[in-house]
Amino acid sequence: MTATTTLTVLSAEAPSLVQSVDWLAVAPVVITAAVGLVVLVADLFLVERHKPLLGWISVAGLAAATATLVPLRAGDRSTFCLTGDPEACSYVADHFTLVIQFLVLAGALITALVSVTAVRDTRMPAGEYWFLLLSSAAGAALLPASRDLATLIVALEVASLPAFALVGMRRGDRLSSEAALKFFLSSVTATAVSLMGVSFVYAATGSLHLTQVADRLEDVPGQLDTLAMAGVALTLVGFAFKTAAVPFHFWVPDTYVGAPLPIAGYLSVIGKAVGFTGLILVTVIAFPAYSDIWGPALAVLAALTMTLGNTAALRQSPDRPNSAVRLLAWSSVGQAGYLLVPIAAAAYSGRDQIGSTVAYALMYAAVNLGAFAVAALVARTKPLHRISDYRGLYAERPLAALSLGFFLLCLAGLPPGIIGLFAKVTVFRSAVDAGLGWLAVVMAINVVIALYYYLRWTALLFRTPEGAQTRTRAPWPVAAAVVVTAITAVVVSGYPELILRVTSGSLFAQ
Numbered sequence: 001m002t003a004t005t006t007l008t009v010l011s012a013e014a015p016s017l018v019q020s021v022d023w024l025a026v027a028p029v030v031i032t033a034a035v036g037l038v039v040l041v042a043d044l045f046l047v048e049r050h051k052p053l054l055g056w057i058s059v060a061g062l063a064a065a066t067a068t069l070v071p072l073r074a075g076d077r078s079t080f081c082l083t084g085d086p087e088a089c090s091y092v093a094d095h096f097t098l099v100i101q102f103l104v105l106a107g108a109l110i111t112a113l114v115s116v117t118a119v120r121d122t123r124m125p126a127g128e129y130w131f132l133l134l135s136s137a138a139g140a141a142l143l144p145a146s147r148d149l150a151t152l153i154v155a156l157e158v159a160s161l162p163a164f165a166l167v168g169m170r171r172g173d174r175l176s177s178e179a180a181l182k183f184f185l186s187s188v189t190a191t192a193v194s195l196m197g198v199s200f201v202y203a204a205t206g207s208l209h210l211t212q213v214a215d216r217l218e219d220v221p222g223q224l225d226t227l228a229m230a231g232v233a234l235t236l237v238g239f240a241f242k243t244a245a246v247p248f249h250f251w252v253p254d255t256y257v258g259a260p261l262p263i264a265g266y267l268s269v270i271g272k273a274v275g276f277t278g279l280i281l282v283t284v285i286a287f288p289a290y291s292d293i294w295g296p297a298l299a300v301l302a303a304l305t306m307t308l309g310n311t312a313a314l315r316q317s318p319d320r321p322n323s324a325v326r327l328l329a330w331s332s333v334g335q336a337g338y339l340l341v342p343i344a345a346a347a348y349s350g351r352d353q354i355g356s357t358v359a360y361a362l363m364y365a366a367v368n369l370g371a372f373a374v375a376a377l378v379a380r381t382k383p384l385h386r387i388s389d390y391r392g393l394y395a396e397r398p399l400a401a402l403s404l405g406f407f408l409l410c411l412a413g414l415p416p417g418i419i420g421l422f423a424k425v426t427v428f429r430s431a432v433d434a435g436l437g438w439l440a441v442v443m444a445i446n447v448v449i450a451l452y453y454y455l456r457w458t459a460l461l462f463r464t465p466e467g468a469q470t471r472t473r474a475p476w477p478v479a480a481a482v483v484v485t486a487i488t489a490v491v492v493s494g495y496p497e498l499i500l501r502v503t504s505g506s507l508f509a510q
Helices: 002-013 023-045 052-067 095-122 126-145 149-167 174-205 210-217 222-242 252-258 261-286 288-314 323-349 351-379 398-412 418-433 437-460 476-494 497-504
Strands: 076-081 089-094
Touching: 023 052, 023 076, 023 089, 023 095, 023 126, 052 095, 052 126, 089 095, 089 126, 095 126, 095 261, 095 351, 095 476, 126 149, 126 261, 149 174, 149 222, 149 261, 174 210, 174 222, 174 252, 210 261, 210 288, 222 261, 222 288, 252 261, 252 323, 261 288, 261 323, 261 351, 288 323, 288 437, 323 351, 323 418, 323 437, 351 398, 351 418, 351 476, 351 497, 398 418, 398 437, 398 476, 418 437, 418 476, 418 497, 476 497
Parallel strands: none
Antiparallel strands: 076 089
């Protein structure tokens, strides 16, 4: 009788471990993952001629997941919080989360549209392809909402592991297999280093939640300071790898060349978004106490990354096979350097600089996915992926040539690609405001270097074509992807304040 009474009292006094889940907040991630499981199961029952249906189920699922962001636009929801500390939550659907989730899901949707035709033409296994793409997108959508180190690492791996298989999806292709192996080995090594860093941070602070880690790193005992610093440095490695920052960039060119073209575009945008989002969360939220360490390090990485990426892109020969994909790959490395600048600046002048990275990422996502969509269209008749294959594209496909030219001008930051110029000025200003004048000078030099190879490719589109032109009808899903990205780039070029308005409500604009 006494024992029963004691248990009853204890259970009444103890905090409840049963929590309600905010299903609306997690809906974008849950819907994407659920549709992936539906595709996997449906693949078992569909006959071969009906396998294209899986692609359209995936497109519909990604569209539905993107639509669920609309009722979340207030951006003030959270779930999976500690009962003893309601402010420490594992999943937060704030404004920053919703903007990045929109980038990820909309980018995956564009990738899916381009992939519908690619999967059919290259005879890749449809069920596996769509399941892996949706799984990776679910992990990428989870990562910006993650507010503890364990969930961050899990989300990073859920986004990355399916990508390894997607890169090697072209069976029997040596380049594809080599690219997948290189991507896998380098990524696993980076993840192992990050896990060691997380364990060090946990040992020094006793918590994995980002807000609690930030508070406890402010007053780390002297004997644990070295351990904490090592943990901070090692944790950043995995996210720096995903951003393709130097010296973790070496996997990019071969991986993009070996991967199916839609997956190369996916990695260049969504894969990069995953890395930068994780980097923002761990630096600005979890490790502000060590900003004097990661700030200068990221500034140096930004300078090295943009310089190496643009210099390597400058050296691409137009007649070399896969030169178009390699140029876009090295260009993405250079763009990663620009994206790192505001994060480094945040160490010197506060969180509000992060909005510049988010604004630049949104611009880059639209125009780079558009460029890869045009490349997929051209590859249908010219599969060598050479830059010279684009000579006279305007005579063959005027709308595709105009779109690609506009995308390249946006990446270069030249009118009429106003959004590219606007994004670069925003990033440049963040460096100046933070007192990083030397980094602003390095960025200006790199912008000038990049003008050459972007303008050289753009000019080639309108030159007199060589030989007879092969005219084929463009598949409408690929054409739709080009049109959607082009319209998006044109609209935001005409109204660039829209991007700044979207990003100014971020958690970090405080």
